[in-house]
Amino acid sequence: GHLVRALCEGIAAQVAELADAAAADLGAPVTVLRADGGLTRSGLLMQTQADLLQRPVEVSALPDATALGVGTLARLGADPSRTLAETLPATGPTTVYEPRITPDEATERRTRFRRAVTALLAGERA
Numbered sequence: 555g556h557l558v559r560a561l562c563e564g565i566a567a568q569v570a571e572l573a574d575a576a577a578a579d580l581g582a583p584v585t586v587l588r589a590d591g592g593l594t595r596s597g598l599l600m601q602t603q604a605d606l607l608q609r610p611v612e613v614s615a616l617p618d619a620t621a622l623g624v625g626t627l628a629r630l631g632a633d634p635s636r637t638l639a640e641t642l643p644a645t646g647p648t649t650v651y652e653p654r655i656t657p658d659e660a661t662e663r664r665t666r667f668r669r670a671v672t673a674l675l676a677g678e679r680a
Contacts, residue, residue: 559598566602567667573607587611588647590619597651604651608660612647 573584586609593599594613604611616622626641653660673679 562596562599562602563606563663563667565593565599566606567664569603570606570664571668573609584609588614588619590614590617592617600649600651601654604653605655606660606664608653608657610653611651613649613651615645615648616643 569587573587577583584607587603587607589600589603589611590613594617600611600613622642626638629641630636630638655663
């Protein structure tokens with residue numbers, strides 16, 4: 555239990571850091587995270603992600619939505635007369651995870667993560 559929770563916390567904290575970096579580059583906040591792939595089967599990970607990001611996490615109804623997106627771009631490149639709506643299937647999320655912790659708790663948990671990463675990179679004990 556503790557090892558799985560720690561793994562989920564680490565993955566979710568890394569994704570939250572990347573979302574913050576993307577938001578800074580774009581000059582606009584990430585308002586929702588859309589997720590697909592095998593790790594979306596973990597309700598614990600998806601909930602932890604929503605908690606640490608303090609944003610909803612929408613799990614795609616299509617488990618391989620990323621591959622579908624790549625195929626869609628290839629299709630549009632091969633036939634530019636088609637529209638995105640014609641090429642993509644109409645689907646929505648199967649599950650939406652909303653944050654369940656306070657912003658202060660999320661900040662504190664992410665601060666602990668950053669400290670642990672800094673200590674690890676410096677060769678220290680966290």
